[in-house]
Amino acid sequence: MMFQLDFRDKRPLYEQIKANIKELIISGILKSDERIPSVRELAQTLTINPNTIQKAYKDLETEGLIYSVRAKGSFVAPFNAAANPARLDELMSELEKILAELVYLNVSQEQAIAVVRNVYEKRGVKARD
Amino acid sequence: MMFQLDFRDKRPLYEQIKANIKELIISGILKSDERIPSVRELAQTLTINPNTIQKAYKDLETEGLIYSVRAKGSFVAPFNAAANPARLDELMSELEKILAELVYLNVSQEQAIAVVRNVYEKRGVKARD
């Protein structure tokens, strides 16, 4: 896979793994139904324990980002807006929290909106293969 | 103080305490140089250990949100944009990450901008007393 772990990062390893794979999925680098490395394979690549990978995969499956098939492998889940209704609320709540702090730090509304436009320009709607 | 801990929350207690006090500060409910409860006092109110409060306060002081004076108490720090330069980068990075996921979940740019406008309308520039 195309990411590395950062051992100076204070987050648990399985959280870093989740974040990296999520980024690959939402950025469209990994396509729907594309296979991701097996638990053992990725463990070897990152030189960490397979159980840690398994925990990350299990979480990602719960969040609806991947699915696993016994004896076949793990794959990117096809997009399904309704798959995780709670996640949207969570993200909106986090978004508001961050914006509130930016207000406090005197970041202008224009600057904040500029960031939104930037992200949407860069990652705007793409075909999901 | 005007908040409670949620023991179902998976975050550590000291993180919840930090988040709650930070919210009180950035929302302007707590004013500059206003005194916040003493370590022991808040510990008693929340029925948790004083050391846990102390850890939260220490972190908040490091982040420039409060300051403590030996034998006198802990107080809300006057706003200082330059106090924590790294924090802005961190927030911007988190903001982009959340927006990227919202893009993936088919939330429109208009919806995202509406959230920004809402937060700025609600918490827009106020006098810092």
Next chain:
DNA sequence: TGAACTGTATTATAATATATAATACAGACA
């Protein structure tokens, strides 16, 4: 002055979270 309060520090202990290690089982596949 002295009692009661402050922040801060230290040491010990317990509980929980995280990570590793070693196996095992059942199904897919060539």
Next chain:
DNA sequence: TGTCTGTATTATATATTATAATACAGTTCA
């Protein structure tokens, strides 16, 4: 039939979180 999958279990080690019990130095105020 090997070799690969996901998944599960048990054990162990380490780190993080939380509690508990004290202690010290400085303030506030009756």
